[in-house]
Amino acid sequence: MKDIRxxxxxxxxxxxxxxxxxxxxxxxxxxxxxxxxxxxIADMIWRHKIPVRVFTLDTGRLFQETYDLMDLTRARYKQDFEVYFPETSSVETLLKEKGPNSFYESVENRKECCNIRKVVPLNRALQGVKVWITGLRAEQSENRQSLHDIEWDESRQLYKYQPLINWTFEQMLDYLKTNNVPYNKLHDQGFISIGCAPCTRAIEPGEHPRAGRWWWEISKKECGLHG
Incomplete structure (x- = not known):
């Protein structure tokens, strides 16, 4: 770790x-x-032709605007990215036993849904990976402020690299504008952190950037991807 850092x-x-x-x-x-x-980060990878695998998780509950951005990004950069879906049988069982909106009923139910739709597909996508690049920033939430740019993920036995960990929100917006990078139009409507459509709302002025995620919960707002 020391040598890499x-x-x-x-x-x-x-x-x-x-x-x-x-x-x-x-x-x-x-x-x-x-x-x-x-x-x-995607713009950096493709602009500089860095040989890094790019993938995304399609939970099956994304906003239409997110799918529109996928198409726009593909057209802009002429690059492919891998798409990982949750296991069909797991989703079918969840909906059969608890219905389509069980995540509103308890934190446990919500984490179960996140695990099926996000964590399990992510673990499949990360098989054989030694360095996982993520878009985490320290400003996003309290539990991310202690992160370093390079970390060892013990549970997955790989390195996590956060190239924007110390970037400010303003630095990020400036990069998008300067390089004409396509972005989700929901950001212009008060959606700062965008996840699944049923679990994301726009935030009010002065609210924490993560307040729009799982807004009905008071607990630590993470889905299990990063802890």
């Missing part, structure tokens, strides 16, 4: 990702949810 220290995000891709050939992957942070 020392190797990428002082490098900008594209250079660090290029170093990781060279150090772990064929085993570096970037997971995108097509949020603003992820669009910045």
């Amino acid at each position: 020392q190797a990428i220290e002082g490098l900008d995000a594209p250079a660090a990702m290029a170093w990781l891709a060279a150090e772990f050939p064929g085993a570096v992957a970037f997971s995108t949810s097509f949020g603003q942070e992820d669009q910045v």
Whole structure:
């Protein structure tokens, strides 16, 4: 870990990702949810032709605007990305036993849905991966403020690299504007953090950026992808 941290220290995000891709050939992957942070990273990867696998998770409950952005991104960069879906049988069983909106009833139910639709497909996508690139930023939530740019994920036995961990919201917006990067139009309607449609709402001025995710809950708002 120390050697890797020392190797990428002082490098900008594209250079660090290029170093990781060279150090772990064929085993570096970037997971995108097509949020603003992820669009910045995808632009860096494709603009600089960094050999990194790009994939996304389709939970089956995404906003139409997210699908529209997928098409726009594909057309803009002329690049393919892998799409992972939840296991059909698991979704069928969940809906049969608890209905389509069980996640509103309890935190346990919500985490069960997230596990089926997100965590299990993610773990499948990360098989054989040695470095997982994510769009986490320290400003996003309290539990992300202690993260470093490079971390060891003990549960998955891989490195996690967060190239934007110390970026501000304003830096991210400036990159999108300067480089004319396509983004989800819901961001212009008060949606800062965008997930599944039934679990995401726009936030009010002054609200925390994550307040729109699972807004009916008071507990720690994570889905299990990052803890």
